[in-house]
Amino acid sequence: MVDLTKRRWFRPSKQPLMNPTLPWLRDPAQFLDECDRCGACVKVCENHIITLGSGGFPTVDFTQGECSFCYQCVKACPKPLFYSQQHTPWQAEITLTSNCLALRNVECRGCSDNCEYQAITFQLGIGRVAQPQVHNERCVGCGACIAPCPTQALSLELQAGITKPSDPHTHTITITECQ
Ligand code: SF4
Ligand code: SF4
Ligand code: SF4
Numbered sequence: 001m002v003d004l005t006k007r008r009w010f011r012p013s014k015q016p017l018m019n020p021t022l023p024w025l026r027d028p029a030q031f032l033d034e035c036d037r038c039g040a041c042v043k044v045c046e047n048h049i050i051t052l053g054s055g056g057f058p059t060v061d062f063t064q065g066e067c068s069f070c071y072q073c074v075k076a077c078p079k080p081l082f083y084s085q086q087h088t089p090w091q092a093e094i095t096l097t098s099n100c101l102a103l104r105n106v107e108c109r110g111c112s113d114n115c116e117y118q119a120i121t122f123q124l125g126i127g128r129v130a131q132p133q134v135h136n137e138r139c140v141g142c143g144a145c146i147a148p149c150p151t152q153a154l155s156l157e158l159q160a161g162i163t164k165p166s167d168p169h170t171h172t173i174t175i176t177e178c179q
Pocket of ligand 3: 034035036037038039040041042058076077078079081
């Protein structure tokens with residue numbers, strides 16, 4: 001699971017990422033201005049992860065599943081709000097918090113087991129259970145690691161409108177150590 005160029009480098013470090021909206025979204029301001037909240041994208045999502053959120057605007061809910069990047073939501077939308085499928089869908093940043101069981105020395109690999117991009121792996125150690133390792137460059141922001149986490153220790157933040165064709169994924173995962 002996608003933050004969806006090198007544009008992250010243009011983002012001031014203290015500027016918060018946006019909450020998830022929809023993949024391939026061009027411009028959040030345009031989205032708020034032009035989305036008529038018709039719900040067409042909700043109906044076609046094969047994974048049923050798009051819900052109508054605040055103000056009736058569609059938003060992705062990773063507690064319901066992952067984005068398979070099928071592009072059906074964009075195809076269904078009558079508005080010119082999205083990039084082509086050749087663009088990366090969004091820029092992503094995932095944070096692993098101190099709720100992580102493995103960081104608390106309890107065996108758990110739920111996130112890694114569900115990440116087909118190997119963006120979270122585990123490393124064996126001495127005297128501790130295997131510890132999570134993150135690999136920023138591999139994360140696509142699919143969200144598949146979110147729902148399986150038994151302690152809601154993962155937070156995936158997405159930023160729209162910062163993508164261009166043919167760039168490799170440049171998503172970033174950050175990890176906050178157990179306190
Ligand atoms: S770390 Fe999570 S959001 Fe990123 S690719 Fe893996 S499963 Fe998807
Ligand atoms: S790309 Fe497909 S799976 Fe992802 S939100 Fe759109 S319709 Fe759903
Ligand atoms: S299909 Fe397009 S206009 Fe309709 S709710 Fe979804 S994003 Fe908004």
